[in-house]
Amino acid sequence: MVPMHAPPHPAPLETLRFDNRFVAELPADPETANFRRQVSGACYSRVMPQVAPAPKLVAWSREAAALVDLPAEPADADGYAEVLAGNRVLDGMEPIATCYGGHQFGNWAGQLGDGRAINLGEVVNGRGERWTLQLKGAGPTPYSRTADGLAVLRSSLREFLCSEAMFHLGVPTTRALSLVLTGEQVVRDILYDGHPAPEPGAVVCRVAPSFTRFGHFELLAARRDTELLRRLLDFTIATDFPELADDNAPKDRYARWFADVSARTVDMIVHWMRVGFVHGVMNTDNMSVLGLTIDYGPYGWLEGYDPDWTPNTTDAATRRYRYGQQPAIAQWNLLRLAHAILPLVGDAEPLEAVLTDFARRYADESAAMTARKLGLERCEQERDERLFGELFAIFAKAETDMTLFFRNLARVDLDAVSVEPLREAWYDPGALTPALRERCEAWLEAYAGRVRQDGTPDDARVARMNANNPRFVLRNYLAQQAIDQAEAGDFDMIHELLDVLRRPYDEQPGKEAFAGKRPEWARHRAGCSMLSCSS
Ligand code: AMP
Ligand code: MG
Secondary structure, three states: OOOOOOOOOOOHHHHOOEOOHHHHHOOEOOOOOOOOOOOOOOOEEEOOOOOOOOOEEEEEOHHHHHHOOOOOOOOOHHHHHHHHOOOOOOOOOOOEEEOOEEEEOOEEEEEOOOOOEEEEEEEEOOOOOEEEEEEEOEOOOOOOOOOOOEOEHHHHHHHHHHHHHHHHHOOOEOEEEEEEEEEEEEEEOOOOOOOOEEEEEEEEEEEEOOOOEHHHHHHHHHOOOHHHHHHHHHHHHHHHOHHHOOOOOHHHHHHHHHHHHHHHHHHHHHHHHHHOEEOOOOOHHHOEOOOOEOOOOOOEEOOEOOOOOOOEHHHOOOOOOOHHHHHHHHHHHHHHHHHHHHHHHOOOHHHHHHHHHHHHHHHHHHHHHHHHHOOOOOOOHHHHHHHHHHHHHHHHHOOEEHHHHHHHHOOOOOOOOOOHHHHHHEOOHHHOOHHHHHHHHHHHHHHHHHHHHHOOOHHHHHHHHHHHOOOOOOOHHHHHHHHHHHHOOOOHHHHHHHHHHOOOOOOOOOOHHHHOOOOHHHOOOEOOOEEOOOO
16 A cells, blocks of 8 residues: 555655765865866865756656666656756765866876766665766866866767667667756857857766776876775775675786776677777777776767778877777777776786787687677687688778678578678669679678588578677767757657667668668768767
8 A cells, every 4th residue: 555645656766765885985076166177186076067947858768767766757757857957956966076087089188077977876776786877968067177068969869879779789888868958058169160059958867887987097097196096996896896806915806807897898899890880089088997888979880881980070180089990999098097007006917918818809709799790600710710801801892881781691592692682781883893793792602601611500590690780770860860850849750769779680660761871961961971079
């Protein structure tokens, strides 16, 4: 029976249980006024979100909600919007912005910090799991430097949809619970070409076990604050890596932690490469120690397979963060993290061993992943190198949609190979010249032979391929269409996309339009093929 004093509509947000260990166990900045500053000797600053004039909930992830025991549909959207915009701070929340540094585009940038992210608190759910809620775009913090602490609908929608799409694809990622319009206009110069214009402001509520970045450790190391560096690492191991928190000598524990971060990072990058995701800003402040994809900014999805493609206009000159360089950059970022924790380990040797092992580990996992994309049960690296290499060489011959190619490859009858099921993968129908067709057919024959040798029955091959090669990814132009419509006040496409992206490996008859390759109009349109950091 419901007790008499219970409200008629229980408000689950009010029942969230918070236990804020980051705040309880790590030192706070003693200054509590909200002005831009350098913060030393502390891991965070207390800060209140700014009040949004007219918050409106426009999207909600029921799967992210389930992580913190919230309902699949918010009962009282306006009440939720108040909390998820930061207007109302619930009992138990202790809002903070955390302090970190980072290497941006290869250069040490000093203190950065949560310039527009505010952690509300750590929820402990009914299963005893801990999830930090973080608002992005809820106003300035001591770390906002010269910027406003806000975010616009365009970039927030991209972060909301992509976080959830990545989760459903099986890629390690931070999550997004909600997308709220603030009711305020925010000025941005999208192309950095002297045309600032107002855009609708928005806040995303992100969810992750923690938001600790490589840069948190780098900043303390750069300031030679070894004592706090040790405290932060001990805290991180105790909370995020409890399986390592045994009574081994601390130096061994730290080295094992680094090996674990490296392994998780390899896993994340292999997944990015599998689905054709390009992060676009792999600065060390955008690297999670948990190996989660974090900070969705000018990211993009490979359309035509091109290892040199970067979606980020700021990266256009050097292409540091291009698709094919993501593994090498991840290793470079790990080297920065190794430098940061070296004072705690004392000896470079175990850290160097992990970094050396990175290349071998990545090569192994990447080959195993490619084998799975081809439906093979086993990978025989040396032997398969030619088969894999020739496939990527074929991709380079003419603009080929990687997602469509792999997905449709499962439809090729290996007893009578034909390129027909693959035809839609080529952007230019004329690209399939007789010479290219012949080369593809030769590859398909070699592939068919390899499948026979693998011994995988055809239904198992197809099932394995369809579980590793998505039909649906958040194609750049689809996100842009959802943005165009949302900016005109129509949010239906966000919901439709979120729904399709929930089951990216299913065929979903009727939803073919969301699997289509980039239309020509999107080839050079801003927001589709090139993204700026302005967000
Ligand atoms: P990013 O590389 O976009 O993740 O951001 C790098 C740094 O800039 C981080 O410290 C962010 O918090 C900060 N930042 C980015 N945009 C804003 C903004 N609009 N207001 C305040 N800080 C920002
Ligand atoms: Mg960032």
